Amino acid sequence: MEIQLWREILMPYDVAVKELVHKFEHLMHEYRSRGMYSPIEQVCGRVKTISSILEKAQKKKISVDEIEDHLLDIAGVRIICQFVEDIEKVVELIRNRTDMEVVSEKDYINHMKDSGYRSYHIIVNYKVQMLTGEREVKVEIQVRTLAMNFWATIEHSLQYKYKKNIPDHIKEKLSNAAEAIIVLDNEMSSVRSEIMDAQNSLQIQSNLVSDILNTIQNLYRLANKREILKIQDEFYRIYELNDIEKLQRFGRELDIIAEGYRAQLLDPDI
Ligand code: 0O2
Secondary structure, three states: OOHHHHHHHHHHHHHHHHHHHHHHHHHHHHHHHOOOOOOOOEEEEEEOOHHHHHHHHHHOOOOHHHHHHHOOOOEEEEEEEOOHHHHHHHHHHHHOOOOEEEEEEEEOOOOOOOOOOOOEEEEEEEEEEEOOEEEEEEEEEEEEEHHHHHHHHHHHHHHHHOOOOOOHHHHHHHHHHHHHHHHHHHHHHHOHHHHHHHHHHHHHHHHHHHHHHHHHHHHOOOOOHHHHHHHHHHHHHHHHHOOHHHHHHHHHHHHHHHHHHHHHHHOOOO
């Protein structure tokens, strides 16, 4: 097949990856901006290279014409979670979406591969709008923890280095490492609620500070400079106390002050 034709074939897959990465990242930001814990920690995606597509097709004895129907991971999106428990949440999130349709699922979390690989795979049908009209493509979504991703990344590089014939002594080390990853993920799960609490308060504080700074910035258009400097000094004083409740109270009072200025602007007789 001509290279130019490949480019055309892969274009909708590229659009699908870009859109899905953006959508999942948006979900992550939405959780955080609402001061909630996000089960999604990182998102990335890629379209398989032509050489990798051809290599896989050859290995699976798929003819070039059948590639799009039988190679399900031409478009791949990877969602990384902090904890094993988050994986199920993300899978549920995907199952409930109306902009993609789940075609199949593979649970390598509870059914680890012989290599030691663990991850949850979902194949979805996803529609993209191209110049030529609507196209539906298959996308493989891999969901795994940070620790599982660490293992898979290292093992993938070794597979590449040894051309998929990893020597036995290295395989054994990888297998031991895979067991250690299970222990690590379980240990992390046992302190999950503490870690989530800590991260939530950090997020709440960060959202609060950002709201307060926005309000102070908007006040520059409404209040006189001396008044704003007083408010700013008070903000720094409270911020240094490291007391979230005091900061919340300050934020509420500031909102009332800002509201007063806005009302005055609308009705100068007040
Ligand atoms: P790359 O370079 O990551 O794209 P099948 O369902 O058996 O017909 P397939 O597609 O091999 O065929 O399914 P599977 O097992 O779900 O694997 C798809 C992808 O999962 C792989 O794509 C890898 O990304 C990842 N994967 C599966 N097994 C392993 C493993 O043992 N180690 C690592 N590191 N990753 C794995 P590719 O095309 O093999 O590779």
